Amino acid sequence: MIAANDLYHVVPIEGKGFGCVALKDIKIGTLIIEEIPQFPPAKKETGDLVGILFSLMECFNSMNETDKVEFLELSNQFKDDLEFTELMHQETAKYKNKHKNQENEEVLEKAIEIYGIYKTNSFPNGVLLKSSRFNHSCASNAELVWRKEEKEGSEIRAVSKIKAGDEVTINFDILNIGLRRISERQEILMDRWGFDCHCSLCEEERLNSNDDKYDYFEKCKREAVELCLSRTGTNNNNKVTHGKLHREIFCYKEMYKFAKEKRASRQFLHRFICVEGWDTAYRGYDIVTQYAKKIQDKAKKGKGLTEKDKYEIFQFTKQAEEFKKECEQFGKIGELMTKVVFSEDSVPYRQWQERNKAFSGHDKKMEQFRTQFGTIKV
Ligand SMILES: [Zn+2]
Numbered sequence: 001m002i003a004a005n006d007l008y009h010v011v012p013i014e015g016k017g018f019g020c021v022a023l024k025d026i027k028i029g030t031l032i033i034e035e036i037p038q039f040p041p042a043k044k045e046t047g048d049l050v051g052i053l054f055s056l057m058e059c060f061n062s063m064n065e066t067d068k069v070e071f072l073e074l075s076n077q078f079k080d081d082l083e084f085t086e087l088m089h090q091e092t093a094k095y096k097n098k099h100k101n102q103e104n105e106e107v108l109e110k111a112i113e114i115y116g117i118y119k120t121n122s123f124p125n126g127v128l129l130k131s132s133r134f135n136h137s138c139a140s141n142a143e144l145v146w147r148k149e150e151k152e153g154s155e156i157r158a159v160s161k162i163k164a165g166d167e168v169t170i171n172f173d174i175l176n177i178g179l180r181r182i183s184e185r186q187e188i189l190m191d192r193w194g195f196d197c198h199c200s201l202c203e204e205e206r207l208n209s210n211d212d213k214y215d216y217f218e219k220c221k222r223e224a225v226e227l228c229l230s231r232t233g234t235n236n237n238n239k240v241t242h243g244k245l246h247r248e249i250f251c252y253k254e255m256y257k258f259a260k261e262k263r264a265s266r267q268f269l270h271r272f273i274c275v276e277g278w279d280t281a282y283r284g285y286d287i288v289t290q291y292a293k294k295i296q297d298k299a300k301k302g303k304g305l306t307e308k309d310k311y312e313i314f315q316f317t318k319q320a321e322e323f324k325k326e327c328e329q330f331g332k333i334g335e336l337m338t339k340v341v342f343s344e345d346s347v348p349y350r351q352w353q354e355r356n357k358a359f360s361g362h363d364k365k366m367e368q369f370r371t372q373f374g375t376i377k378v
Pocket residue numbers: 137138139185197198199200201202
């Protein structure tokens with residue numbers, strides 16, 4: 001048993017080697033651990049294997065002695081993988097034949113072990129010795145976040161209530177694993193990290209894969225992307241319409257419902273649903289507000305408002321109200337998600353607060369319209 005901090009310890013877990021178990025109840029949003037990568041990402045991720053191995057060896061040698069020991073204690077999914085070992089030896093044999101040198105040979109042997117550990121434990125920004133002890137779950141109760149703004153490094157925060165004795169888990173690849181069918185997730189996890197996932201979500205979906213629901217999610221995602229491109233892309237003449245914007249918002253809402261049902265990562269919800277949904281709704285709000293303003297400006301210069309103008313302003317005000325409500329919903333979720341996963345001090349959380357506040361400021365203009373024309377009956 002390895003004590004990590006007062007929130008969790010590292011213990012053997014059946015079928016998983018080691019894992020992190022909560023020592024006490026952990027509240028949602030709690031910072032569990034923060035870390036700076038001790039082992040940076042390999043310089044040569046592509047190119048010849050020997051080059052990658054030497055580059056990894058360099059990284060390993062640059063660590064201090066304690067970290068080296070800790071690194072070598074991390075799990076290596078490829079240790080007994082005959083296919084992996086054979087491929088490694090085949091590739092390195094070419095080099096060994098060319099450079100017959102005992103020292104190089106030993107370095108390469110050691111580098112193969114380091115490569116296996118690196119491949120098993122690396123995150124996009126390198127290997128984090130402490131965070132590497134956390135196992136994966138497709139519906140994790142904690143999330144690993146990269147902080148770039150105030151400080152460079154990683155944080156793991158609880159994203160749901162964790163009870164003492166529960167295993168604390170993170171999602172290894174939110175971008176590629178998030179809301180994919182079970183078969184796709186298993187393939188990615190096996191290919192990249194060499195294990196079969198038996199998390200609560202995978203166990204549920206082994207009984208009922210819900211593939212049809214995942215297909216519907218994909219359909220909504222595709223439609224949202226297409227609608228978004230049709231109004232933001234440069235090579236098109238598509239008009240932004242009230243109906244299209246609402247349809248796009250509808251897609252994000254459907255995606256959100258499914259993401260919640262599947263206990264998707266908060267970062268995924270924030271990045272791919274809240275931000276996009278809010279932007280779309282705000283775009284709608286902005287357009288109809290501008291329309292109403294244009295009519296009013298025209299009236300100021302001319303003979304005042306006609307009955308048609310009044311009717312149109314009333315309609316645009318009503319539509320602005322609808323878009324505003326949508327903005328508020330996405331904004332509320334965005335604020336909540338970022339508070340939990342990034343903390344109250346984070347830039348994304350402050351950005352949401354500012355967005356929501358700026359929106360209220362903008363709303364004052366609409367407030368004037370409403371006071372002026374709110375009594376018009378159509
Ligand atoms: Zn899983």
